[in-house]
Amino acid sequence: xxxxxxxxxxxxxxxxxxxxxxxxxxxxxxxxxxxxxxxxxxxxxxxxxxxxxxxxxxxxxxxxxxxxxxxxxxxxxxxxxxxxxxxxxxxxxxxxxxxxxxxxxxxxxxxxxxxxxxxxxxxxxxxxxxxxxxxxxxxxxxxxxxxxxxxxxxxxxxxxxxxxxxxxxxxxxxxxxxxxxxxxxxxxxxxxxxxxxxxxxxxxxxxxxxxxxxxxxxxxxxxxxxxxxxxxxxxxxxxxxxxxxxxxxxxxxxxxxxxxxxxxxxxxxxxxxxxxxxxxxxxxxxxxxxxxxxxxxxxxxxxxxxxxxxxxxxxxxxxxxxxxxxxxxxxxxxxxxxxxxxxxxxxxxxxxxxxxxxx
Amino acid sequence: xxxxxxxxxxxxxxxxxxxxxxxxxxxxxxxxxxxxxxxxxxxxxxxxxxxxxxxxxxxxxxxxxxxxxxxxxxxxxxxxxxxxxxxxxxxxxxxxxxxxxxxxxxxxxxxxxxxxxxxxxxxxxxxxxxxxxxxxxxxxxxxxxxxxxxxxxxxxxxxxxxxxxxxxxxxxxxxxxxxxxxxxxxxxxxxxxxxxxxxxxxxxxxxxxxxxxxxxxxxxxxxxxxxxxxxxxxxxxxxxxxxxxxxxxxxxxxxxxxxxxxxxxxxxxxxxxxxxxxxxxxxxxxxxxxxxxxxxxxxxxxxxxxxxxxxxxxxxxxxxxxxxxxxxxxxxxxxxxxxxxxxxxxx
Numbered sequence: 001x002x003x004x005x006x007x008x009x010x011x012x013x014x015x016x017x018x019x020x021x022x023x024x025x026x027x028x029x030x031x032x033x034x035x036x037x038x039x040x041x042x043x044x045x046x047x048x049x050x051x052x053x054x055x056x057x058x059x060x061x062x063x064x065x066x067x068x069x070x071x072x073x074x075x076x077x078x079x080x081x082x083x084x085x086x087x088x089x090x091x092x093x094x095x096x097x098x099x100x101x102x103x104x105x106x107x108x109x110x111x112x113x114x115x116x117x118x119x120x121x122x123x124x125x126x127x128x129x130x131x132x133x134x135x136x137x138x139x140x141x142x143x144x145x146x147x148x149x150x151x152x153x154x155x156x157x158x159x160x161x162x163x164x165x166x167x168x169x170x171x172x173x174x175x176x177x178x179x180x181x182x183x184x185x186x187x188x189x190x191x192x193x194x195x196x197x198x199x200x201x202x203x204x205x206x207x208x209x210x211x212x213x214x215x216x217x218x219x220x221x222x223x224x225x226x227x228x229x230x231x232x233x234x235x236x237x238x239x240x241x242x243x244x245x246x247x248x249x250x251x252x253x254x255x256x257x258x259x260x261x262x263x264x265x266x267x268x269x270x271x272x273x274x275x276x277x278x279x280x281x282x283x284x285x286x287x288x289x290x291x292x293x294x295x296x297x298x299x300x301x302x303x304x305x306x307x308x309x310x311x312x313x314x315x316x317x318x319x320x321x322x323x324x325x326x327x328x329x330x331x332x333x334x335x336x337x338x339x340x341x342x343x344x345x346x347x348x349x350x351x352x353x354x355x356x357x358x359x
Numbered sequence: 360x361x362x363x364x365x366x367x368x369x370x371x372x373x374x375x376x377x378x379x380x381x382x383x384x385x386x387x388x389x390x391x392x393x394x395x396x397x398x399x400x401x402x403x404x405x406x407x408x409x410x411x412x413x414x415x416x417x418x419x420x421x422x423x424x425x426x427x428x429x430x431x432x433x434x435x436x437x438x439x440x441x442x443x444x445x446x447x448x449x450x451x452x453x454x455x456x457x458x459x460x461x462x463x464x465x466x467x468x469x470x471x472x473x474x475x476x477x478x479x480x481x482x483x484x485x486x487x488x489x490x491x492x493x494x495x496x497x498x499x500x501x502x503x504x505x506x507x508x509x510x511x512x513x514x515x516x517x518x519x520x521x522x523x524x525x526x527x528x529x530x531x532x533x534x535x536x537x538x539x540x541x542x543x544x545x546x547x548x549x550x551x552x553x554x555x556x557x558x559x560x561x562x563x564x565x566x567x568x569x570x571x572x573x574x575x576x577x578x579x580x581x582x583x584x585x586x587x588x589x590x591x592x593x594x595x596x597x598x599x600x601x602x603x604x605x606x607x608x609x610x611x612x613x614x615x616x617x618x619x620x621x622x623x624x625x626x627x628x629x630x631x632x633x634x635x636x637x638x639x640x641x642x643x644x645x646x647x648x649x650x651x652x653x654x655x656x657x658x659x660x661x662x663x664x665x666x667x668x669x670x671x672x673x674x675x676x677x678x679x680x681x682x683x684x685x686x687x688x689x690x691x692x693x694x695x696x697x698x699x700x701x702x703x704x705x706x
């Protein structure tokens with residue numbers, strides 16, 4: 001330790017007013033060089049002083065070179081390290097050392113993130129998308145054309161395969177570097193699978209009920225192709241964002257929707273008519289039948305009353321028929337005659353009194 | 360620098376240079392072959408640090424990753440005479456770098472030659488398929504068939520014998536066609552033996568194939584039709600047909616609405632009519648019945664003294680109906696019997 005102190009000097013620590021900690025050594029660089037010459041024996045054996053400086057420089061360079069092999073792998077990353085081009089191992093989260101170039105190579109890649117690929121459109125900032133009809137228009141099984149925009153979610157599941165199995169030109173606008181299979185390769189896989197799956201379905205099914213099935217089937221086919229090509233990608237989901245008829249025929253499709261709604265509206269109106277007219281008729285019918293029932297019962301009740309009243313009257317009448325007849329008659333006359341215009345004619349000509357126009 | 364060390368440093372540099380010249384690396388993504396003055400010496404399939412003779416050996420490296428060949432879009436006539444625009448790609452891999460180097464030399468040449476093989480196999484196959492085969496689920500089968508046939512390289516009868524020594528028996532593929540067949544079909548093991556011993560039915564046409572990897576050192580892993588679309592000039596007529604189909608649908612919906620509307624309303628009107636008329640009928644019946652029962656009830660009373668009933672009923676009727684009329688009376692009538700005389704009439 002004494003040797004090191006003599007060579008490198010003694011560090012004096014002090015706290016500057018600006019805060020923090022600083023170390024300062026009690027020897028200068030020239031003294032350090034002198035100390036090295038003095039204390040490291042083999043350097044002194046070298047014939048020339050300048051050589052020592054070259055050698056120290058080399059040692060320093062080697063140390064710096066070796067130190068450049070230190071790297072960290074984030075919790076979301078993995079590193080694939082190679083030595084002389086040969087794959088060695090995958091390193092995960094933490095501080096590591098690996099041979100620096102040209103002996104070793106390393107690729108540190110974010111692997112946990114879910115990435116996505118857009119098909120049929122490209123996002124251009126928040127909420128803004130640009131359609132890519134070349135990708136989105138495709139043939140259906142019944143020879144129609146449908147416009148589909150989809151998003152594929154995936155992540156890297158096997159870094160070794162991802163880095164070394166597939167040659168790919170990459171995609172600059174998505175920051176996919178050449179050699180990574182989620183560039184053109186993944187786009188090829190997506191287009192192939194989607195078109196193949198849509199190609200065996202009818203346009204109406206694709207537009208309406210079978211969206212989920214299309215998604216599942218595309219995902220399955222993509223997984224198969226991805227495994228066949230050794231991409232090292234794990235496909236997570238296929239989501240059909242927009243499934244529409246092509247814009248050229250959109251109006252005709254909308255008109256079908258309108259026609260269907262119109263049909264439903266007309267039927268609803270007719271049902272409403274039914275709902276209001278039938279009870280009204282039933283009510284009307286009840287009114288008619290009840291009136292008839294009332295008439296019937298009234299009629300019977302009255303007839304029975306009359307009949308019984310007459311029997312009572314008859315019983316009384318039979319006790320003194322003549323007198324009763326006369327009394328009844330006269331009572332009638334009393335009641336009726338005040339309402340009459342009366343002419344009593346005593347054996348004369350009645351004709352002048354009759355104000356009857358001759359026919 | 361002093362005179363003693365300078366040659367030392369130069370020597371060191373030369374040693375380092377030679378050392379660097381005698382090693383090379385083969386990357387995880389590569390395969391390499393080493394040639395000495397153009398003559399093949401060794402292939403390196405596995406990656407790592409390799410040695411060679413400095414200055415004399417030349418290293419040529421090829422990409423061993425899966426390669427993509429784009430087959431440019433072509434409009435092809437299908438067997439049902441429909442024009443279809445096919446955009447396909449192929450994926451291949453270098454299996455044998457030496458054969459690859461000998462026959463194809465570099466990747467650019469490989470791409471174009473493999474591209475043209477795939478393109479012609481696709482054309483042959485599509486010309487035999489219907490449009491439906493290409494856009495439907497049968498596309499999968501078409502694709503794997505084209506992949507299989509693209510991996511076979513046709514050779515002549517003479518080449519079979521040239522190659523026979525270098526090739527495994529199993530690596531020879533024969534396809535035969537009788538005068539009545541329309542296409543070639545593979546042979547079984549017995550037929551194969553017959554062909555090799557030159558004893559096969561001479562009326563048959565025979566085609567001889569070897570795997571592509573035995574010739575070019577590459578294997579075509581997969582061929583896919585990415586898109587099978589209608590050509591641009593057909594597209595507008597497709598749109599017209601789509602619109603016509605939609606018009607048919609919308610008209611059907613509108614007509615259905617009208618039909619249902621009429622049906623429902625007519626049905627309602629019928630129900631209303633039936634309900635009301637049933638009620639009216641019931642009413643008429645009930646009224647009649649009421650009348651009948653009333654008559655019956657009265658008849659009981661009337662039977663006991665019809666004359667008296669007539670009398671009483673007449674009085675009632677007079678009372679109810681004659682008010683306001685003019686009446687001319689004879690003073691001799693019974694009513695006025697006491698108007699002129701108070702004496703009792705003779706009995």
